[in-house]
Every structure is written in structure tokens, then in C-alpha cells.
Amino acid sequence: xxxxxxxxxxxxxxxxxxxxxxxxxxxxxxxxxxxxxxxxxxxxxxxxxxxxxxxxxxxxxxxxxxxxxxxxxxxxxxxxxxxxxxxxxxxxxxxxxxxxxxxxxxxxxxxxxxxxxxxxxxxxxxxxxxxxxxxxxxxxxxxxxxxxxxxxxxxxxxxxxxxxxxxxxxxxxxxxxxxxxxxxxxxxxxxxxxxxxxxxxxxxxxxxxxxxxxxxxxxxxxxxxxxxxxxxxxxxxxxxxxxxxxxxxxxxxxxxxxxxxxx
Amino acid sequence: xxxxxxxxxxxxxxxxxxxxxxxxxxxxxxxxxxxxxxxxxxxxxxxxxxxxxxxxxxxxxxxxxxxxxxxxxxxxxxxxxxxxxxxxxxxxxxxxxxxxxxxxxxxxxxxxxxxxxxxxxxxxxxxxxxxxxxxxxxxxxxxxxxxxxxxxxxxxxxxxxxxxxxxxxxxxxxxxxxxxxxxxxxxxxxxxxxxxxxxxxxxxxxxxxxxxxxxxxxxxxxxxxxxxxxxxxxxxxxxxxxxxxxxxxxxxxxxxxxxxxxxxxxxxxxxxxxxxxxxxxxxxxxxxxxxxxxxxxxxxxxxxxxxxxxxxxxxxxxxxxxxxxxxxxxxxxxxxxxxx
Numbered sequence: 001x002x003x004x005x006x007x008x009x010x011x012x013x014x015x016x017x018x019x020x021x022x023x024x025x026x027x028x029x030x031x032x033x034x035x036x037x038x039x040x041x042x043x044x045x046x047x048x049x050x051x052x053x054x055x056x057x058x059x060x061x062x063x064x065x066x067x068x069x070x071x072x073x074x075x076x077x078x079x080x081x082x083x084x085x086x087x088x089x090x091x092x093x094x095x096x097x098x099x100x101x102x103x104x105x106x107x108x109x110x111x112x113x114x115x116x117x118x119x120x121x122x123x124x125x126x127x128x129x130x131x132x133x134x135x136x137x138x139x140x141x142x143x144x145x146x147x148x149x150x151x152x153x154x155x156x157x158x159x160x161x162x163x164x165x166x167x168x169x170x171x172x173x174x175x176x177x178x179x180x181x182x183x184x185x186x187x188x189x190x191x192x193x194x195x196x197x198x199x200x201x202x203x204x205x206x207x208x209x210x211x212x213x214x215x216x217x218x219x220x221x222x223x224x225x226x227x228x229x230x231x232x233x234x235x236x237x238x239x240x241x242x243x244x245x246x247x248x249x250x251x252x253x254x255x256x257x258x259x260x261x262x263x
Numbered sequence: 264x265x266x267x268x269x270x271x272x273x274x275x276x277x278x279x280x281x282x283x284x285x286x287x288x289x290x291x292x293x294x295x296x297x298x299x300x301x302x303x304x305x306x307x308x309x310x311x312x313x314x315x316x317x318x319x320x321x322x323x324x325x326x327x328x329x330x331x332x333x334x335x336x337x338x339x340x341x342x343x344x345x346x347x348x349x350x351x352x353x354x355x356x357x358x359x360x361x362x363x364x365x366x367x368x369x370x371x372x373x374x375x376x377x378x379x380x381x382x383x384x385x386x387x388x389x390x391x392x393x394x395x396x397x398x399x400x401x402x403x404x405x406x407x408x409x410x411x412x413x414x415x416x417x418x419x420x421x422x423x424x425x426x427x428x429x430x431x432x433x434x435x436x437x438x439x440x441x442x443x444x445x446x447x448x449x450x451x452x453x454x455x456x457x458x459x460x461x462x463x464x465x466x467x468x469x470x471x472x473x474x475x476x477x478x479x480x481x482x483x484x485x486x487x488x489x490x491x492x493x494x495x496x497x498x499x500x501x502x503x504x505x506x507x508x509x510x511x512x513x514x515x516x517x518x519x520x521x522x523x524x525x526x527x528x529x530x531x532x533x534x535x536x537x538x539x540x541x542x543x544x545x546x547x548x549x550x551x552x553x554x555x556x557x558x559x560x561x562x563x564x565x566x567x568x569x570x571x572x573x574x575x576x577x578x579x580x581x582x583x584x585x586x587x588x589x590x591x592x593x594x595x596x597x598x599x600x601x602x603x
Contacts, residue, residue, distance in 0.1 A: 079502070
């Protein structure tokens with residue numbers, strides 16, 4: 001069976017003074033529609049590179065990315081990206097930031113009222129309607145990332161790419177946003193690829209965890225299916241033996257078999 | 264209302280008046296008074312000290328045109344220059360009145376009569392020359408900005424283009440306006456040939472010289488500003504599949520506005536300095552020509568009058584910089600940034 005998103009034997013070389021440097025080697029991931037996939041690994045292992053290739057910002061040297069039977073090799077709104085540092089335009093209000101995305105994607109197919117409604121709908125989805133007229137500098141880091149997520153969702157992407165979306169946030173804010181993300185996910189059932197280095201986050205949110213070996217020439221070490229029932233509750237899972245099993249699997253992979261040689 | 268006034272004063276760089284506005288708004292007088300002393304009192308003391316030492320030093324220097332003028336003589340000449348301006352304006356009004364009267368009389372006698380309307384041909388006064396200079400520098404600066412900002416944006420977006428033109432920029436940037444002037448003069452004389460020229464050649468020569476010298480800071484600052492845009496913001500543009508011009512308009516220009524304005528401010532400052540030299544040599548009827556004429560004139564008042572021009576040049580340069588600063592603050596998205 002053809003998968004929804006196929007990251008097909010992707011390798012990438014970066015040119016350096018000493019010849020090409022192979023960052024990723026033969027990365028192969030199949031993702032079904034509506035699946036939530038986390039990619040986890042030590043920093044510098046190339047997990048962001050995988051995401052940038054899917055997003056079309058980098059070109060794979062070998063292999064390619066196939067979305068719904070078509071190869072994708074340039075960026076586009078069907079693969080919206082949530083950036084680690086939110087990447088909101090600081091001169092636009094929250095509303096305008098989302099609106100810019102909506103206008104660029106749907107400007108030709110929807111009228112002004114529809115664009116406005118859709119923008120507000122996405123702000124409501126991340127519970128940020130109250131701050132819609134504020135500038136990004138006037139709201140907290142967690143709120144900025146909510147707007148970043150709203151902007152990405154507003155593009156109605158086929159695949160939502162999240163590059164360590166909560167990495168820059170404190171633990172409590174992160175938990176809030178994870179809960180919000182799960183809530184949104186249960187409504188929309190998007191296909192998501194999330195880059196993370198947080199084991200709990202990966203197990204809590206994912207259907208599938210892709211664990212990557214260390215670079216250079218990083219590749220996939222193991223793929224772990226997370227078969228926990230949804231909706232998942234952070235508190236209930238804390239004592240759940242399955243949850244703890246998955247968690248320890250990931251930890252063992254990261255810190256036993258593929259520990260970093262020098263921190 | 265008071266908040267708006269304070270915001271206006273802050274954004275225009277007139278911070279000195281903020282304490283006064285706050286006192287008027289009913290804030291505690293003590294602290295605001297201290298601020299007032301700091302902001303107005305200290306510069307005032309420095310100014311008075313400067314005037315005092317100027318007065319002492321000037322009395323000790325004798326030139327072939329008499330004693331170097333002190334603050335008092337300069338102030339006298341400033342008043343004289345203003346009076347001359349008023350007198351000249353009066354003569355102009357009288358001239359046009361007489362002409363109108365004469366023509367009306369002619370027409371009354373003979374409705375077929377051919378009437379002549381002549382322009383007033385008076386000497387440009389000091390104030391007229393200030394306006395000429397301002398107009399010239401504005402035209403030169405505008406031309407420079409129209410060329411420098413687009414090139415800066417394009418070369419900021421393309422590292423290869425920047426590498427290609429960078430040596431040219433570095434070579435032409437340090438060239439003095441005096442070196443450009445003869446070339447510009449000859450080129451303008453050769454190219455700008457018209458029976459009824461809209462602008463005088465001396466004006467065009469000065470404006471182009473200003474342009475050539477004030478191009479570079481804007482160009483370099485724009486290029487640096489554009490090339491240091493957050494990569495993620497450009498990636499957002501790529502994900503949204505924005506076209507080149509939309510990217511420039513929606514992302515590149517807004518995020519590099521502060522740097523562009525920094526460049527524009529430096530450019531305008533340089534343009535104003537260059538203008539005076541250019542006008543001296545090109546004989547464009549502006550402040551530069553005023554200084555030169557007074558120098559050639561060599562009356563006992565000349566040095567004082569030149570000194571008035573020096574102070575006027577300084578004050579206008581300061582005002583221009585303040586205007587640019589205000590525009591910069593107004594257009595920058597980050598209103599809290601400390602720009603000075």
C-alpha cells in the first residue's frame with residue numbers, strides 16, 4: 001500500500017572545504033494520514049535536516065519525499081512549518097500574522113469575509129482571540145508559539161511540520177501547549193511531524209517515534225509504535241505501565257545504545 | 264491628551280520638554296524638576312561656557328579683516344541679515360505692485376496694449392540661499408536614496424551580487440566631493456543642454472555631487488540590514504510561496520527599515536556637508552556660495568556673516584538629523600528601541 005507521506009531513502013550531503021559532508025544517510029520513513037510522528041535524537045543528529053527536506057527548504061542529495069503520490073522538492077503551504085523561534089513578523093499584530101498566511105494561500109479562492117472568519121477561527125483554535133491585536137513583542141513566548149501554530153494550521157497543510165516547537169519554553173508552559181496541541185489534534189486529526197529532544201513530549205503526543213542515530217551520516221536507529229489510547233491525559237499516564245515502558249525504550253536508545261560521545 | 268503630547272515629544276526627539284509636559288500633567292514636581300535640570304540645565308551651562316570662551320578667544324585674534332568676531336558681533340550680523348531679507352521682500356512686493364499698477368493703467372488707456380510681466384530680479388538674501396541649499400540637498404538626497412535603497416536590497420538578498428559590487432562601493436565611497444565636482448560639471452554641461460532650462464546647471468551639478476557622495480551609507484546599511492534578516496522569516500515567505508517582490512515588500516523592507524533609516528540619516532548628514540563645498544565651487548546660489556561671496560567680499564563684517572552661516576549650517580544639519588530620527592522612530596516596528 002502506498003503511504004500518505006513517504007520519506008524515501010533520503011540522504012543529504014553538504015559541501016565543505018574537505019569535500020561533501022554526509023549529514024543524513026538513507027533515512028526512510030512512511031507516514032499514514034492523520035499520524036503524529038516524532039523524530040527524536042541528540043542535538044546535531046540531523047533531525048531538523050529531515051524536517052527541512054520534507055519542508056522543501058533543503059534538497060535531498062539522494063532519494064526524495066513523496067506526498068500523496070507526488071514528489072515535493074520546494075517549500076509550500078501544504079507542508080506548513082512551525083518554527084522553534086515562532087518566526088512571527090514582529091511588525092504585524094497576531095491577527096495580521098495569521099491573516100498574511102491565509103491571504104497568501106486562499107487569497108484567490110476566498111472572499112474577504114471568509115478570509116477574516118478563517119483567520120479568527122484559527123486564532124480561536126489556539127485560544128488567542130483575546131490578543132489578536134497585540135504585537136508579538138507584547139505577548140509571552142508560549143503565546144507567540146500559539147500564534148505560530150495558528151498560522152501554520154490556517155494554511156490547511158497536508159502535513160504539519162514542527163521544529164522543536166516547544167523547545168524554547170519553560171516546562172509548565174510547554175505542558176499547557178502540549179495539551180492544547182492534543183486537543184486541536186483530536187479535532188483536526190492532522191498529519192504531523194514533530195522534531196523534539198524531549199522524551200516525555202514524544203511519548204505523550206506521538207503515534208510513532210522515530211529515533212535517530214548520531215551524526216555524521218545519521219540514520220534511523222529504531223521506530224517505536226506508541227499504542228496508547230487517546231485521548232491521553234498527562235496525569236493518568238504518569239502511572240501507566242505502558243507509558244513508562246515506551247518512555248524507557250526511548251531513554252535506553254538515547255542514553256545506552258546511542259549515547260553522545262562527548263556532551 | 265498629555266500622554267499623546269509626551270509621546271509626540273519623545274518620538275520627535277524633543278525629550279527636553281518631556282519633564283515640563285509631565286509637570287503640566289500634574290506629576291510630582293520635585294523629580295521632574297531634577298530631570299529638567301539634567302536635560303536642559305547642563306547643556307545650557309555648556310553652551311554658556313562655550314560662548315564665554317569664544318568671546319575671550321576671539322578678542323585675541325586679529326585678521327586682515329579685523330578682529331575675529333565674538334558672539335555679540337555674530338548676533339548683530341544675524342539680525343542684519345534678517346533685516347536685509349525683510350527689506351528685499353518689501354522691495355519685491357513693491358516691484359510687483361508697481362508693475363501691476365502700470366499694466367492696469369496701460370490697459371485702461373488702451374485695451375489692446377501689449378503688457379509685459381517681468382520677474383523681480385533682486386539679489387538672493389541669506390534666507391533665500393538657505394532655501395536653495397535645502398532644496399538642492401533634498402533633490403540630491405532623494406536621487407541618492409532612489410538609487411541606493413533598491414541596489415542595497417537586491418545586493419543584500421544576493422551574496423554573489425554583493426561580493427561583485429562591494430569593491431566598487433569601497434573604492435567610490437571615500438572620494439571627496441571636490442574630486443567629483445569638475446567631472447560632474449563637465450558632464451552636466453555636455454549632457455544637460457536646453458534652450459529654456461528648468462533648473463540651472465549649477466543646481467544640477469551641486470545636486471548630483473551631493474547624490475554621488477550620499478549614496479554609499481544608505482547602500483551599505485541597506486545591504487547589511489537586508490542580509491541580516493532572520494532566516495526563519497524568509498523561510499516563512501518561502502513556505503507561503505510569496506513572489507520575489509511580495510517578499511521584498513512584505514518581509515525584507517519592514518524588517519530592514521531601521522538599518523535603512525540609519526543609512527539615510529548618515530547619508531543626509533554627509534549630503535549636507537558635501538553640499539556646502541559643492542555650492543562654493545559650482546556657484547549654486549546657496550549657503551556655500553554665500554560663504555564664498557562673503558569671503559571674496561572681505562568687508563569688516565564678512566567674518567561675522569560667515570560665522571552666522573556656519574551656525575545656520577550647523578543648526579539646519581541638526582534639524583535635518585532630528586527629522587530623520589523622527590521618521591525612523593515612526594516607521595520602525597520596535598518603538599522601544601533606543602535610537603539616537
